[in-house]
Amino acid sequence: xxxxxxxxxxxxxxxxxxxxxxxxxxxxxxxxxxxxxxxxxxxxxxxxxxxxxxxxxxxxxxxxxxxxxxxxxxxxxxxxxxxxxxxxxxxxxxxxxxxxxxxxxxxxxxxxxxxxxxxxxxxxxxxxxxxxxxxxxxxxxxxxxxxxxxxxxxxxxxxxxxxxxxxxxxxxxxxxxxxxxxxxxxxxxxxxxxxxxxxxxxxxxxxxxxxxxxxxxxxxxxxxxxxxxxxxxxxxxxxxxxxxxxxxxxxxxxxxxxxxxxxxxxxxxxxxxxxxxxxxxxxxxxxxxxxxxxxxxxxxxxxxxxxxxxxxxxxxxxxxxxxxxxxxxxxxxxxxxxxxxxxxxxxxxxxxxxxxxxxxxxxxxxxxxxxxxxxxx
Amino acid sequence: xxxxxxxxxxxxxxxxxxxxxxxxxxxxxxxxxxxxxxxxxxxxxxxxxxxxxxxxxxxxxxxxxxxxxxxxxxxxxxxxxxxxxxxxxxxxxxxxxxxxxxxxxxxxxxxxxxxxxxxxxxxxxxxxxxxxxxxxxxxxxxxxxxxxxxxxxxxxxxxxxxxxxxxxxxxxxxxxxxxxxxxxxxxxxxxxxxxxxxxxxxxxxxxxxxxxxxxxxxxxxxxxxxxxxxxxxxxxxxxxxxxxxxxxxxxxxxxxxxxxxxxxxxxxxxxxxxxxxxxxxxxxxxxxxxxxxxxxxxxxxxxxxxxxxxxxxxxxxxxxxxxxxx
Numbered sequence: 001x002x003x004x005x006x007x008x009x010x011x012x013x014x015x016x017x018x019x020x021x022x023x024x025x026x027x028x029x030x031x032x033x034x035x036x037x038x039x040x041x042x043x044x045x046x047x048x049x050x051x052x053x054x055x056x057x058x059x060x061x062x063x064x065x066x067x068x069x070x071x072x073x074x075x076x077x078x079x080x081x082x083x084x085x086x087x088x089x090x091x092x093x094x095x096x097x098x099x100x101x102x103x104x105x106x107x108x109x110x111x112x113x114x115x116x117x118x119x120x121x122x123x124x125x126x127x128x129x130x131x132x133x134x135x136x137x138x139x140x141x142x143x144x145x146x147x148x149x150x151x152x153x154x155x156x157x158x159x160x161x162x163x164x165x166x167x168x169x170x171x172x173x174x175x176x177x178x179x180x181x182x183x184x185x186x187x188x189x190x191x192x193x194x195x196x197x198x199x200x201x202x203x204x205x206x207x208x209x210x211x212x213x214x215x216x217x218x219x220x221x222x223x224x225x226x227x228x229x230x231x232x233x234x235x236x237x238x239x240x241x242x243x244x245x246x247x248x249x250x251x252x253x254x255x256x257x258x259x260x261x262x263x264x265x266x267x268x269x270x271x272x273x274x275x276x277x278x279x280x281x282x283x284x285x286x287x288x289x290x291x292x293x294x295x296x297x298x299x300x301x302x303x304x305x306x307x308x309x310x311x312x313x314x315x316x317x318x319x320x321x322x323x324x325x326x327x328x329x330x331x332x333x334x335x336x337x338x339x340x341x342x343x344x345x346x347x348x349x350x351x352x353x354x355x356x357x358x359x360x361x362x363x364x365x366x367x368x369x370x371x372x373x374x375x376x377x
Numbered sequence: 378x379x380x381x382x383x384x385x386x387x388x389x390x391x392x393x394x395x396x397x398x399x400x401x402x403x404x405x406x407x408x409x410x411x412x413x414x415x416x417x418x419x420x421x422x423x424x425x426x427x428x429x430x431x432x433x434x435x436x437x438x439x440x441x442x443x444x445x446x447x448x449x450x451x452x453x454x455x456x457x458x459x460x461x462x463x464x465x466x467x468x469x470x471x472x473x474x475x476x477x478x479x480x481x482x483x484x485x486x487x488x489x490x491x492x493x494x495x496x497x498x499x500x501x502x503x504x505x506x507x508x509x510x511x512x513x514x515x516x517x518x519x520x521x522x523x524x525x526x527x528x529x530x531x532x533x534x535x536x537x538x539x540x541x542x543x544x545x546x547x548x549x550x551x552x553x554x555x556x557x558x559x560x561x562x563x564x565x566x567x568x569x570x571x572x573x574x575x576x577x578x579x580x581x582x583x584x585x586x587x588x589x590x591x592x593x594x595x596x597x598x599x600x601x602x603x604x605x606x607x608x609x610x611x612x613x614x615x616x617x618x619x620x621x622x623x624x625x626x627x628x629x630x631x632x633x634x635x636x637x638x639x640x641x642x643x644x645x646x647x648x649x650x651x652x653x654x655x656x657x658x659x660x661x662x663x664x665x666x667x668x669x670x671x672x673x674x675x676x677x678x679x680x681x682x683x684x685x686x687x688x689x690x691x692x693x694x695x696x697x698x699x700x701x702x703x
Contacts, residue, residue: 062596083602095597099615108611109601160601 012073012163013038013196014059020067021054021220029054030220031068036198041190043199045207046217046243052200053168055217059198060089060166073163088157089166093173094149096141096156103128103137106155113160127155130189147178154186158193167199171206183209204244208232216240232293233375234360238367241291241360247323247334250297252290253364256283265290265361268329270308275356279370287364294336296358299324299349307351315346324349441677445670454670461674471675474658477651482632484568490628492576494621497583498609516577524574528642531570532557557643560651567643567652571636579624586620587613619700626694626702630687633679655679 014036021029029051036042044052057063059070061082070077077085088109096105103124110120128134131151141149150170157165167186171179187210190197201207207214208228216223216231216239224236228244235241241249254265254272262276263284272290274280300307310326310333317339324335324346335352361370400408410417436451441461443454465471496516503509519527534540535556543553556562590613598608637656644652655675663672687702695701 060596060600062599082600087600089597089600091593091597093591093593095591095593097594097612097615099618108598112598112601112603112607112611156597156601 013040014164014198015071016055016059016068017070018068019055019058019065019070021051021058021063022066027066028220029058032222034215034222034225036196038196039194041187041197041199041210041212042215043201043207043211043213044215044217045201045204046223048202050217051220052202052217056089056166056168056198056200059085059164060087061085062089086163087166088160088162088164089168090150090153090157090170092169094141094153096149096152098141101138101140102133102144102152102155105141105152106133106137106159109156109160123159127159130158130192131155131185146174147182150174150182151185154189158189163196165195165197167197169201170199172201172203179206186210205246208244214244216243218243234369234373235291236369238289238291238362241362241369245293247294247336249291249293249360250328250333252292252328252331252333254288254290256280256286256288256361258284262356265359272308272354272359273356274359274361275373277370277372279372280361283361283363283370288370289362289364289367291360291362292354293358294323294334297333297335297352297354299335299337299346299352301345301348302350304351304353307353309351310349312349315349322346438673438677440670441674443670445673447669461671462678464671465674465678470653471655471658473650474653474655478633478635478654478656481564481567481635481654484564485571485635486628486632488568489572489576490625492572493579494583494617496576496580497587497617498613500580500584501587501613502605502609513577516580518577519574520578522574524636524638524642527570527574528639531566531643535566558645558647560648563644563648563652567636567639570639570643582624583617583620586617590616618698622694622698622700623702626687626690629690630683632686633682 014034016032016034019029019032019034020027032051032055034042044055046052054063058065059072061077061080065078072085072087097108100108106124106127107120110123115123124137125134128137131154133148133151133155136144136148136152141152144152150173153170170186171182174182183206186199190210199206199210211228213225214228214231215225218239224231224240226234231240231244235244235249238251242251252265252267252272254267256263256274257266258264258281259271259273261273263274263280265272265274265288267290272292302309308328310328312324312326314325316323316325320338320340322337322339324337326333326335326349335349337346339346357375360373362368363370440451440454442456442458443451444457444460445451445454500509500513503512535542537543537553537555542556546553554562556566594612594616595608598612603611633655635654635656637654637660640652640654640657641660644657656679659672659675659679662668662675691701691703
């Protein structure tokens with residue numbers, strides 16, 4: 001046996017072209033195009049009902065594809081049975097067989113494929129070692145903790161050495177601490193095995209921390225595809241801007257007016273200076289949505305002359321940093337700020353300032369980011 | 378004395394204060410009953426039914442140890458110890474009935490117990506909902522037909538003159554067989570009738586158990602490459618095994634409870650040799666022969682055996698499969 005450290009050689013990408021899923025007249029996935037590269041870790045993220053799990057299930061072969069093309073390793077697999085797609089899936093509720101012990105659960109797929117017994121035993125031991133399950137191989141799922149069960153579920157997927165791993169919200173049944181721990185384990189495992197992985201979650205923190213690329217989905221469509229930092233810094237629209245980031249990006253409805261040195265966003269008698277980009281200068285007179293990340297707004301006191309005034313409602317101290325919850329134009333506005341050596345200053349916050357290049361401007365009607373505003377990592 | 382809490386009087390009063398605060402057992406039960414009275418109200422008819430029809434008659438069980446006379450009543454009839462039991466075990470008819478009961482129960486268990494499970498597994502595999510519902514209705518139907526009518530259908534079907542079975546035998550040039558008068562045919566006919574009448578309805582329990590199996594277990598198996606046959610063997614059957622065991626324990630407990638009405642309706646003196654069971658023996662001795670005390674002894678023996686069997690089956694199941702009735 002070659003072992004599980006980088007299965008190499010026969011790994012492959014997944015390509016979705018115009019993938020559609022319809023239940024009768026109701027279409028839930030509207031023609032998705034996505035190219036997942038070999039060894040890549042792609043996360044499909046979006047709110048409940050956005051079609052991410054359905055898309056994953058179409059890739060697995062558990063849902064019939066209504067239209068479009070799906071290729072795995074360059075092979076058209078629309079009509080190929082799940083078992084012949086060479087994919088392995090990890091489910092949200094682990095899908096462990098309660099009557100089988102850990103070793104038998106891990107070996108299930110191999111036994112189905114009539115792998116010789118000696119090979120099964122060896123591979124189970126090896127996977128058990130990778131996932132730290134060696135001491136639990138004789139236990140039944142009922143005797144394991146949530147984290148251990150999830151590891152067994154992953155072991156079942158790993159042992160088959162598939163071309164593609166599919167993860168359907170595998171951590172959502174775990175508590176916050178265990179989720180963080182398992183997140184790191186999945187990331188380490190991906191680095192070690194290097195298998196193409198598609199991971200579905202509604203948790204944007206999981207998406208940001210795990211993904212090589214994130215696919216943000218909404219209402220059965222892809223809103224944006226990019227690396228976590230690309231999406232964080234340069235969201236394509238207000239949906240992505242609001243979905244990624246914790247707390248999400250602050251949104252202010254404003255009018256663009258011409259200032260002395262370039263365009264300015266004006267709202268309720270207050271102003272934010274914008275970048276002198278052609279797209280923003282051409283938008284003078286238009287209503288826009290101004291987006292400012294809580295991390296990019298700098299909290300200041302009343303003495304700062306060019307500040308935007310806010311009314312502070314609450315300060316949440318998180319340790320080394322704090323979240324300042326305020327109101328601006330009747331809408332919530334959050335600032336993330338450092339606390340070390342500044343606890344006293346927190347009580348005097350009366351507004352914020354922000355660098356022009358850190359402000360995102362979106363079209364007031366379509367919600368799309370106005371072109372040219374690229375923030376480099 | 379400073380009045381510190383560790384002085385005996387202060388500690389005593391402290392304990393008293395705690396006792397006053399903590400509600401007593403009776404108070405807690407009363408409070409619970411007051412809060413959940415609707416649930417207990419719903420339970421009441423069943424409890425009353427059990428008390429009146431199952432517990433109250435137990436008082437009469439004592440006649441199994443008495444020389445009972447209707448005129449003297451239960452209380453005044455003299456005790457005679459285990460005399461009825463001695464008579465019982467020296468009675469050839471009872472021993473024959475006991476043997477028949479055990480044989481018929483064993484056959485019923487062997488052939489009748491797996492059928493509802495197989496039916497449920499087959500229904501689970503049917504993809505056409507219309508066919509599934511029609512088939513289910515057809516197999517459930519005999520359960521709702523009175524035993525008298527079922528027996529009538531069986532007698533007609535096996536009739537030597539116009540029965541469908543003998544007609545079919547005639548097509549192959551075979552002579553008609555008087556099935557219901559031949560002792561060797563009674564058991565197959567009786568067990569077959571029981572399966573036909575009850576298997577469909579009993580399959581509901583297993584269908585419910587199958588419905589409780591998480592669909593992701595099957596999806597996971599599909600991705601792993603399992604066929605429908607493999608999924609049935611490796612997921613469905615092991616998943617419903619606790620239900621199968623529970624049903625088996627109950628069935629073992631009822632091993633001496635052969636369908637009394639059906640035997641009465643189908644048997645005749647010519648077939649007593651294989652058809653007479655403990656319950657029909659009790660019926661003949663007690664109600665037809667007026668030997669209530671002797672019949673009570675036979676009935677008590679029946680109940681004790683059932684109790685021992687169900688306890689044993691439960692203990693074995695608990696030890697080896699972690700599944701049990703209690």
